[in-house]
Amino acid sequence: MSSLPPIADIDLRRATLCQILHWLASGRVQPSRLAAVYLDAIDRINPRLNAYVGLSPALMLEQAQGAERRRRGGVIGRLDGVPIALKDNFDIAGWATRSGLPGPGRSAEHDAHVVGRLRASGAVLIGKTNMDEGALGAVTNNPHFGPTHNPHRHGYTAGGSSGGAAAAVAAGLAVAAIGSDSLGSIRIPASYCGVFALKPTQGEISARGMTPAARRLDTVGLLARGVDDLTVLLQVLAGYDAEDPRSRHRRVALSPPDWEPGKLRCGVLPNLPVLGVQQDVLDVFEAALAKLNGELGERRIVDFEDWHFPRSRRAGFLLMEAEMLGTFAAQLADTEHPVSPQFHRLLDYATRKTAADYAEADRVLDAAALKMRRLFAQIDVLVTPTTPQGAFPLDGPVPDTQGDLTSFANLAGCPAVSIPMGTLPNGLPIGMQLVGARGSDLRLLELAAVWSATLDAAPEYPVGCDDL
DSSP, X not given: OOOSOOOOHHHHHXXXXXXXXXXXXXXXXXXXXXHHHHHHHHHHHHHHHOOEEEEOHHHHHHHHHHHHHHHHHTOOOTTTTOEEEEEXXXXXXXXXXXXXXXXXXXXXXXXXXXXXXXXXXXXXXXXXXXXXXXXXXXXXXXXXXXXXXXXXXXXXXXOSSSHHHHHHHHTTSOSEXXXXXXXXXXXXXXXXXXXXXXXXXXXXXXXXXXXXXXXXXXXXXXXXXXXXXHHHHHHHHOSOOTTOTTOOOOSSOOOOSOXXXXXXXXXXXXOGXXXXXXXXXXXXXXXXXXXXXXXXXXXEEOOOTTOOHHHHHHHHHHHHHHHHHHHTHHHHHOSSSOOOHHHHHHHHHHHTSOHHHHHHHHHHHHHHHHHHHHHHHHOSEEEEESSSSOOOBTXXXXXXXTTTTTHHHHHHTOOEEEEEEEEOTTSOEEEEEEEOOTTOHHHHHHHHHHHHHHHOOOOOSSTTGGGO
């Protein structure tokens, strides 16, 4: 047991996962106290933030006590005692999986693959986080469970569809969170909430037990308060799953984090305003690039004239909407617990399309894979703003460009990281996205760590603390 003074509650809530692991290993904090601190914060702050839609405090404390027993016994898992949140589209055995839809939900008989990995690592599962209805959106203004507010500013969106997960991490209501990303659903809220996110190479983390949006696009995503935290989570959760048809069965390991200083080929897009990037975001992005000048290596303008961002994102949405007609058939037919008219309208769009329309949208994925191969033959990393705009009021218009810059990584199946890059004139954060070739996850994370240290743009966590 450590002889050092106890760690303040606020410091436990602002710490990174790696720092928490150090304090647990040194005995400066016990899992039960850590769980109690997070539960107390959730009790005080969540009623206004609305990040969580499902909690079991008794179960959380029971898990923490089990972690303490294991630590006393000396045989522990990689995340033993660490409180982790999960988006409400992952199965937790004995819990309802609602995926942001009304009604009692489907009672899960088995854990999702990532939940089983978390349990095996000793993580303490906090509960389910709020999300867009059916994961079809990027605002987390859920008509059944209410909106999740941005911790930086009440009344503003946290992004989506993993908005509750990002808000919980930023506000110090979870050490880290697991969400899903089909066209940007991890990175968009990370950008708006000022946290770090990884969308891994598709199939790197099994999606078994995660309610699908579009299986060819879906990826398990990670949210945390530090880049190194994402690396730890990836190492815990990644691996081949024979029960997931899209699980990545590697013959070789992920590319090692071995960037050679000075030889980095960094690609940037021309004419970002033409792609809908707002001027205030562009100003922060250019300032970040200038600050990173020594770390960017060779900066290359890449040709994307053959890639129509809005049309490609729309093709991805059609794939999602068409698949959801089957995934949520029971919910769509449930008149006792009706889905929202907006959700119906979105899925009705797919009913008006033909099989040929679907096939044409599906071909965009092949085009993205070829574009990805050609692109990363010329550069090592593509860097863009994560989102074309910052967080906006929940009661205002929703821009249709939110996923334009994030969707390419899903369509091509490659990894992408979002890091805080600065603050907009209105005081809200904005993210920078790093995209790499398939399998370059560790390299991207290493580069993100270097760039994050140089930018030093992450907010002081927990965001919004007791103001909410």
